Amino acid sequence: MAAGGVVLEMRPSMASLELVPGATPAVRAGAGALWDEVLEWCVGCHGLAPRSWTDYLGLTVGGTLSNGGISGQAFRFGPQTANVIELEVTRCSDLFFAALGGLGQFGVITAPPSPSSPRPTWWMRVVYADFEHYAGDAEWLVSRAAAEAGEAFDYVEGFVLVNADDPVNGGARCPGAGPEVRRRGGSSSRRSSPLLPRGGGLLRPPRRRRLRGQGLLRRLRHVRRLEFRTDVSYVGFLSRVKRAEEEARGRGIWDGAAHPWLNLLVSKGDIADFDRQVFKRILRGGVGGPMLVYPLLKSRWDPRASVALPAGEVFYLGPPTEELLAQNQEVVDCCVVNGYDFKMYLPHYRSRDQWERHFGEHYDPLAILSPGQRIFRRGQGPLGEQDN
Numbered sequence: 001m002a003a004g005g006v007v008l009e010m011r012p013s014m015a016s017l018e019l020v021p022g023a024t025p026a027v028r029a030g031a032g033a034l035w036d037e038v039l040e041w042c043v044g045c046h047g048l049a050p051r052s053w054t055d056y057l058g059l060t061v062g063g064t065l066s067n068g069g070i071s072g073q074a075f076r077f078g079p080q081t082a083n084v085i086e087l088e089v090t091r092c093s094d095l096f097f098a099a100l101g102g103l104g105q106f107g108v109i110t111a112p113p114s115p116s117s118p119r120p121t122w123w124m125r126v127v128y129a130d131f132e133h134y135a136g137d138a139e140w141l142v143s144r145a146a147a148e149a150g151e152a153f154d155y156v157e158g159f160v161l162v163n164a165d166d167p168v169n170g171g172a173r174c175p176g177a178g179p180e181v182r183r184r185g186g187s188s189s190r191r192s193s194p195l196l197p198r199g200g201g202l203l204r205p206p207r208r209r210r211l212r213g214q215g216l217l218r219r220l221r222h223v224r225r226l227e228f229r230t231d232v233s234y235v236g237f238l239s240r241v242k243r244a245e246e247e248a249r250g251r252g253i254w255d256g257a258a259h260p261w262l263n264l265l266v267s268k269g270d271i272a273d274f275d276r277q278v279f280k281r282i283l284r285g286g287v288g289g290p291m292l293v294y295p296l297l298k299s300r301w302d303p304r305a306s307v308a309l310p311a312g313e314v315f316y317l318g319p320p321t322e323e324l325l326a327q328n329q330e331v332v333d334c335c336v337v338n339g340y341d342f343k344m345y346l347p348h349y350r351s352r353d354q355w356e357r358h359f360g361e362h363y364d365p366l367a368i369l370s371p372g373q374r375i376f377r378r379g380q381g382p383l384g385e386q387d388n
Contacts, residue, residue, distance in 0.1 A: 010062055017041045019048075025116045026085055031062025036242060043235050048116035051077040055157075055292075056241045065100060068307045068345060070296065070317060072157035075142035078300035081307060097304035123237055124153075124217065127226035131275045134158060135295070137220045139268065139314055142295050144216075153216070158294045160279060160318075166286025262328035267341035268295065268314035277334050282327065293318030310341040317345065 010032030017038065020026040025048055029038050036057035042049045053071045054064055069080025077083060081100035128134040141156050164170055217227070248254040266274050271293075283291065298313045309315065335342045 010060055019046055019116075027116050028086075029061045031060060031065075033061050035059055035061060035064070036239065039235060039238055042116055046116070049234060049238075050080075050083065050116050052080045052083045053238055054080070056245075057238060058242065058245070070345070072155035072294060075156060075294075075296050075300065076154060078302070079307070081305050082300060082302050097302065097306070100302070100305040100307070123230040123232045125228040125230075126217070126220065126222035128222050130221070131279070132272060133221040135271060135275075135316075137222070138295050140219075141216070142297055142314070156294055157292060160291040160293055162279075162284060162286045164285045166288060168286065168289055170286060262331060263345035264318060264331070264335065265296070265310055265343045265345050266316045266318060266335070267310040267312040268316070269312055270335075270338070270340035270342065271316050271318075273338065274316075274318070274335070274340060277338065278331050282330055282334065287327070291318070307345075308343045310343055312341055315341075 010030070012032070016030075017033065018028040019042075020028055025046070027038060027042055027048075027050060034057065035054065038061065039049060039053075039057060052069065052073050054069050055071050064080055065084060084100060087100075128137075138156055138158060141153055162170060245254060279291075279293075293316055295314050295316050298309055298315065301307065301309060332344065
């Protein structure tokens with residue numbers, strides 16, 4: 001919530017879902033529609049689905065488009081903000097792109113159509129004992145996808161496990177990871193945090209493409225005995241986080257838990273040092289929640305949108321942490337002190353200087369909708385003078 005700002009309840013005004021015909025079909029959804037509702041309607045009624053998702057689908061369409069909307073498909077199809085063909089209501093193209101990823105500073109998204117594609121169905125998970133091997137393979141996969149989409153995975157995402165007893169990130173959470181695999185990750189949980197980066201891929205159903213995917217796997221450097229292949233429905237795959245939420249609610253541990261998320265976009269050139277400084281040092285004991293790290297391609301993002309990105313073409317999402325806010329700030333401070341090329345995704349900076357470093361010379365809104373985000377103060381001009 002934005003302290004002192006405006007909170008709009010969009011669910012009551014949710015419009016019915018509508019298929020927009022054309023060479024590339026699209027779905028028109030109200031901003032108050034939840035993504036899991038869009039998924040069930042598109043697949044159940046039309047056998048189609050939007051191309052880009054978030055991991056957690058219990059979010060509104062307008063909400064994720066105001067931030068970016070990323071998951072394992074973003075390296076190929078771009079974030080959700082790059083998959084919108086129309087916004088209601090805008091008055092000029094500049095406002096159209098400003099509202100995408102604009103954190104609610106430029107307007108309220110009410111009804112965006114999003115292109116839809118046939119659904120993939122094959123889920124593959126592999127386990128790595130070396131972070132650099134995982135990073136190199138993941139970058140190769142996403143770069144290959146850009147040039148040879150017909151032979152590539154549709155979805156690439158990494159989940160970090162640690163040499164610790166963390167209930168979510170601990171090495172024991174990896175299926176089939178025995179003591180010999182944990183030793184490969186390092187002998188001391190105090191010195192080696194990211195024991196097993198775990199990758200996931202999704203392929204479309206034709207047998208020929210599945211065989212190509214198996215050929216791709218043979219070129220990767222994961223632990224050979226730790227491959228997990230699953231035939232799963234597309235809805236089942238995208239709903240995996242929802243199932244985890246339902247399980248946590250049933251155990252009474254969802255609503256009472258704090259979720260101070262931290263999401264960083266870190267440039268490829270800094271990710272190896274980020275691994276040493278953050279995963280192996282600051283977060284070596286785990287965080288009690290998921291730590292995701294996977295590469296994205298800047299060319300798949302529309303530069304006219306308001307999302308701030310690192311300078312490099314390849315950059316990583318990592319990590320969303322669920323521990324203390326102080327630990328989150330330590331990670332951010334580490335990135336600043338070491339001069340990493342990074343941007344905070346879903347930013348929550350506390351000072352004007354921090355926001356200016358994040359956005360650069362872009363826009364200077366007057367905080368009409370969201371003064372609680374501490375981006376700009378009302379009555380303050382772009383150079384700090386007070387407006388009359």
